Amino acid sequence: MSRRRRQQQQDTTDSNHEVRGPSSALTSFLREQGINAEAIRLRYEETLRQQAEQGTSILYEGDEETEEIRAIRQRASIKRSRANNDIDDDEAEINEDDGEGKNYCIECDKEFVVSVYSKKMENYGRIGYLCGDCTAIQIKKDRLSRANEIEARKRRKKVAAALLDREEYKLPSLQDCCIQIISKNIDDVELLGDIGVANSKKISRILSKNRSLDSKTMTLFLDPSLKEIEFWDCSNISSDALTQLAANCPLLESITLNLCGRLHNDNLLYYSDKLKNLQHLNLNGPFLINDSMWQGFFDSDVGRNLKGFHLRNTHRFMPDSLIALLDNCGNNLEYLTLSRLDGLTTKTAYDLLPHYLQKLKHLEISYPNKEELIDDDLIVSLLSINGETLETLILDGCSGLSDQFLIGGIRPFCPSLTKLSTVLLDQITDEGMTQLFTNWEINGGLMDINLSRCIEIGDDGAYAMLEHSGQTLVELSLNSVKLLTKKFFTRLSRNLRFPLLTALDIGFVRSCDDSVLAILSRIAPKLSILEIYGDNRCTHKAIVRSDLRVIGRQSDSI
Amino acid sequence: MSDSEQDQLSTFVTLISNDGFQFQISRDAAVVSGTLKGMLNTSFQESSTNKIKLHELDAVLLEKVIEYLYYNLKYKESVDVPEFDIPTEMALELLVAADFLDV
Numbered sequence: 001m002s003r004r005r006r007q008q009q010q011d012t013t014d015s016n017h018e019v020r021g022p023s024s025a026l027t028s029f030l031r032e033q034g035i036n037a038e039a040i041r042l043r044y045e046e047t048l049r050q051q052a053e054q055g056t057s058i059l060y061e062g063d064e065e066t067e068e069i070r071a072i073r074q075r076a077s078i079k080r081s082r083a084n085n086d087i088d089d090d091e092a093e094i095n096e097d098d099g100e101g102k103n104y105c106i107e108c109d110k111e112f113v114v115s116v117y118s119k120k121m122e123n124y125g126r127i128g129y130l131c132g133d134c135t136a137i138q139i140k141k142d143r144l145s146r147a148n149e150i151e152a153r154k155r156r157k158k159v160a161a162a163l164l165d166r167e168e169y170k171l172p173s174l175q176d177c178c179i180q181i182i183s184k185n186i187d188d189v190e191l192l193g194d195i196g197v198a199n200s201k202k203i204s205r206i207l208s209k210n211r212s213l214d215s216k217t218m219t220l221f222l223d224p225s226l227k228e229i230e231f232w233d234c235s236n237i238s239s240d241a242l243t244q245l246a247a248n249c250p251l252l253e254s255i256t257l258n259l260c261g262r263l264h265n266d267n268l269l270y271y272s273d274k275l276k277n278l279q280h281l282n283l284n285g286p287f288l289i290n291d292s293m294w295q296g297f298f299d300s301d302v303g304r305n306l307k308g309f310h311l312r313n314t315h316r317f318m319p320d321s322l323i324a325l326l327d328n329c330g331n332n333l334e335y336l337t338l339s340r341l342d343g344l345t346t347k348t349a350y351d352l353l354p355h356y357l358q359k360l361k362h363l364e365i366s367y368p369n370k371e372e373l374i375d376d377d378l379i380v381s382l383l384s385i386n387g388e389t390l391e392t393l394i395l396d397g398c399s400g401l402s403d404q405f406l407i408g409g410i411r412p413f414c415p416s417l418t419k420l421s422t423v424l425l426d427q428i429t430d431e432g433m434t435q436l437f438t439n440w441e442i443n444g445g446l447m448d449i450n451l452s453r454c455i456e457i458g459d460d461g462a463y464a465m466l467e468h469s470g471q472t473l474v475e476l477s478l479n480s481v482k483l484l485t486k487k488f489f490t491r492l493s494r495n496l497r498f499p500l501l502t503a504l505d506i507g508f509v510r511s512c513d514d515s516v517l518a519i520l521s522r523i524a525p526k527l528s529i530l531e532i533y534g535d536n537r538c539t540h541k542a543i544v545r546s547d548l549r550v551i552g553r554q555s556d557s558i
Numbered sequence: 559m560s561d562s563e564q565d566q567l568s569t570f571v572t573l574i575s576n577d578g579f580q581f582q583i584s585r586d587a588a589v590v591s592g593t594l595k596g597m598l599n600t601s602f603q604e605s606s607t608n609k610i611k612l613h614e615l616d617a618v619l620l621e622k623v624i625e626y627l628y629y630n631l632k633y634k635e636s637v638d639v640p641e642f643d644i645p646t647e648m649a650l651e652l653l654v655a656a657d658f659l660d661v
């Protein structure tokens with residue numbers, strides 16, 4: 001009311017240009033159209049009056065309800081009065097009353113008296129009440145369906161969580177249950193006993209993941225007959241314990257130590273003295289080992305025997321260390337990894353590689369300190385010597401490389417290559433890929449290709465690659481190869497099949513949509529993991545095989 | 559031996575622990591274990607007699623294993639499952655047994 005009065009006041013004062021409060025765009029629009037609250041109220045009252053006059057049969061739901069409630073109240077008051085009056089009289093009264101509006105259960109059609117506890121239901125196109133028995137059943141059903149809904153939601157949540165771990169949700173096996181308990185109580189375990197190498201490895205990995213692998217728990221995995229050992233988190237293993245490792249397992253042929261920042265010069269010295277059979281050394285983050293120790297290690301009997309050397313994440317591995325490595329065992333090396341070694345800052349050190357290495361099966365040079373350090377000429381000359389035996393080539397982050405090493409190095413020299421990884425090589429073009437893979441007859445096909453973030457590759461290059469290796473390919477990553485279009489996938493669908501492909505990553509290839517998922521599901525029958533992070537045209541509606549796990553859809557995370 | 563008796567036998571199998579205890583369990587539960595499944599589905603003696611002697615396991619351990627077999631059978635399809643209870647001191651032995659039985 002007050003608002004209307006104010007409005008009227010405004011109308012009268014408007015012409016006088018007096019001060020008034022702010023008015024919204026809607027208010028001024030309505031005023032222009034001559035619409036105000038008074039007019040709306042009048043119109044509503046008019047329609048009400050018309051309806052009453054016509055005696056219209058249209059009943060609003062609210063009205064119906066009030067009538068019903070009135071009926072219930074009436075009956076209740078009768079019931080109450082029955083307590084005071086003669087019983088026979090009352091029953092007659094009720095029967096009379098029910099004669100007009102008899103109530104039948106909407107479900108079982110039983111005649112009954114509506115009470116406040118009767119459940120109202122809409123069914124078979126009409127609205128009615130349920131009798132006492134049916135109400136009880138229905139309430140139970142509702143409760144159950146609510147419980148089922150909660151159960152289903154829980155299931156979806158667990159399945160989604162498992163999906164992110166690239167696993168299928170399933171009941172844990174008895175072995176997993178046991179391993180979990182053992183890992184939880186690892187401090188009380190004195191001896192693992194004969195639990196099998198696979199289980200022991202599993203426990204060790206779980207402990208690493210939980211970050212509970214330390215000097216004490218580590219000793220559980222030491223065995224004098226052991227030939228291989230792997231610890232994926234050595235940050236809590238003291239230097240002394242690392243010495244113990246070599247003392248307890250003198251027959252070791254392969255050592256893998258991850259996050260081994262506590263590996264000391266003395267440890268490596270001890271290894272070079274004791275581990276006569278050592279052939280493979282895989283270290284990640286041994287930044288305490290200095291230049292002279294590296295040189296000393298490679299110069300020892302053990303160092304000279306190395307067949308595999310993998311080193312990542314240390315800035316203390318200097319050009320002279322690399323020269324010592326090459327001098328002593330360069331001719332024997334079959335597996336070599338040099339990743340994120342920021343101490344190697346001179347090109348001359350890298351340029352020595354082709355002079356020593358000659359029978360490499362695995363070569364990884366990734367993320368060098370500066371991109372100029374690794375150039376096409378170096379890789380081409382390395383491949384010209386080692387190409388015959390080379391199976392794995394990883395050149396992630398060597399962004400100084402261009403098409404030339406593909407066409408002049410890999411194509412002519414690498415018949416046995418099965419794995420190629422060129423993450424972040426932004427100078428590789430569509431043209432280069434096409435030239436490498438078109439009619440590349442000496443190579444029978446690659447099994448694992450990673451072209452993540454090779455952003456210059458387009459439809460033609462990728463197609464040539466898949467045409468060449470489609471039959472043998474097991475894993476493929478085209479993450480962020482953003483130039484790929486929908487046409488590329490249709491072309492695959494029409495011409496190619498991938499009988500062995502099991503894992504595919506096409507995240508951030510934005511042309512990928514539901515129909516692409518359906519195509520991939522069809523043309524790669526073995527595909528079990530498909531990652532599509534960042535492909536926001538992919539929805540839960542995609543029609544894919546039930547055994548294909550699609551990871552990274554927005555709709556998966558509930 | 560009549561046919562009905564044969565059917566009767568094949569729905570249950572007997573597991574015998576190394577200290578002589580016998581456990582009758584349903585075949586459905588037994589085949590949860592890969593090892594037992596292999597024994598029962600081949601032409602070995604075990605598949606005709608439906609008796610399997612497990613020399614590696616004593617009664618306490620075998621009982622726990624059987625408890626798991628039924629646990630697995632019951633909750634295979636559901637999500638909100640209660641945790642399978644294993645006494646801490648038994649975990650290592652049970653792991654060896656589980657490794658052997660492939661469960």
